[in-house]
Amino acid sequence: MTTPKPVSHAARDQVGRLLALVPYLHQHGEVRISEAAEALGVDAAQLDKDLRVLFMCGLPGGFPDDLINVDLDALEGEGIIRVDNADYLARPVRFGPSEAAALVVALRAIEQSASAETREVVARTLAKLEEAGAASAAEQIHVSADDSPGADLLPVLQGAIDRGHQLEISYYVPSRDEQSSRIVEPRAITRVGDATYLDAWCHTAHGDRAFRLDRIVAADELAETVSERAAQPRDLSGGWFRGEGETVAVTLRLWPDAQWVPEYYPVVDSTPGPDGTLDVVIDVAGEAWLQQLLFRVAPHARVIAPREFAESFTANARAALRLYQAGGVG
Template sequence: MLALVPYLQGNDGVPVREVAREFGVTPKQIRDDLRLLMFTGVGEYAGELIDVDLAALEVDDVIHIRDAEFLSRPLRLTADEGVALVAALRTLRASASGSQLPIVDAALAKLETAVAAEGAVEAVDVHVADVDPAVRDTVAAALADGHRLEIDYATDSRDDVTTRQVDPQRLFTRQGHTYLEAYCLRADDVRFFRLDRVVRADDTGRRAQRHDATSRDLGDDLFEVGEQTPSAVLDLDPAAHWLTEYYTVEELGDVAGRRRVRLYGGDEAWLRRLVLRNGGTVHVVEPDALRVQVLDTARSALAAYDG
């Protein structure tokens, strides 16, 4: 459509069928695009929106447009814009399925060709956690059909698998993982489910219901902090400062050359594993119970080597 506008400006009165042939689409698609273009422009009032002569379109089957001078040439992407779109499409592809895949691949191929001359495409490398294709396709199909799902979900923090019925709302990719946002009947609230942790997904064949719970904005953190959210005050060595960018933390200042933070987690077991995984670069200040658990677990692990 960005190429269509300057083409029409340079070919005033062109027949609809000729435009459709030029762009490789149906005449109906051109008419639909023209009606959509009438709602676009540099403002919101007459003279600021693209105007199409509907009488000429419907009676004579020819196209006249005006007030489109702001878009006098086809869109040209800069290298940075092209690379950003390539990265976005490669990420989108991780959650696409079925008939969506060839559409994404076709757009991706055109973009990669367009920016290849800049030599920047090779610098784009998108890593998204692998998802069982059967699970992804079932979830995407249920979402498209408006059906309720039954899933077996593995909870990493409790080493547990639970069976839930959910009404899917959307799929999206965030921080290298594909998520399903859905209303969980077990929790009676909206929940995010990482697709790589969905062990099984079955379409129940029943219609998904509408719920009062509102969807959170993608700009929000996926992890919500409340009064009951488990947390710990930690001192971070420089090698562990990356935790402040990856997890939800409250900065408390610097103490003795270390960064002190309050870090929030799913539960105490998760916090204990986080401290242990970071090999002595994370030090527990409080609560005392967590510090004791970390010490006892570390001693037990070291004792196993002695055995």
């Protein structure tokens, strides 16, 4: 069995830094690396590494005249960043037919489930694209309504958000295999990755929660208005569940016979462990679900953290073993 490659964010992070670095250098011209590092919020040593990648970037073709030029002598000798042959970065962005089509499709998909204010912004953007002729190749594109689970509830959810009303929802949590009724104060509907979420303040949990639309079984708009707790959408750039108590990050060490787990369950992180093992981090909403998973993969998995989860599973496994040894299980 081939060991899955560890999840790595290094390349993605570097691309993000380069996208911020190039406009900054184009605007400021010659700057000291310490000054640029402070402005961009990155370590100077890391910025030096990024600059050595930058001179391999440029226009298609890959010839010397196509690539951005970084003065390495000035960088190494004086600690000064000098970049040229990047004037094309100041030119207005022009969309090709395929790029325009992709942008129009995305905007029209957003328009279907967006708030009234967002729909107005999307409509203005589409109009500008059409005026500029960028959307000519996409004029015949039609985006059908989302038929994924929970999509039929979008009008009810968005209507409650627009009118500032609370909702009563019936929500299914697969990791606990249970369905519950909750009163929530909705803020916004947001798509993250392949899933759409309702961001809300939950009366049952007494805190902020994010509910996947494909797990909302039913929803009814209530007459009660939302409070200040749902006045503004949250900044969810750091993730839905970080610090909210909705899930617990559990680190599992998987031996080869259990390394199918990250193929079936979403993992937050994955790194190689000792002796061919794989360490994965999973967001778990309930200890009962975790124990079911551990019994399935035993003895080819072990809880590394949190320690109390490892101790709890060990105690339950020993109790189950005693039943077998005492003949209590036929």
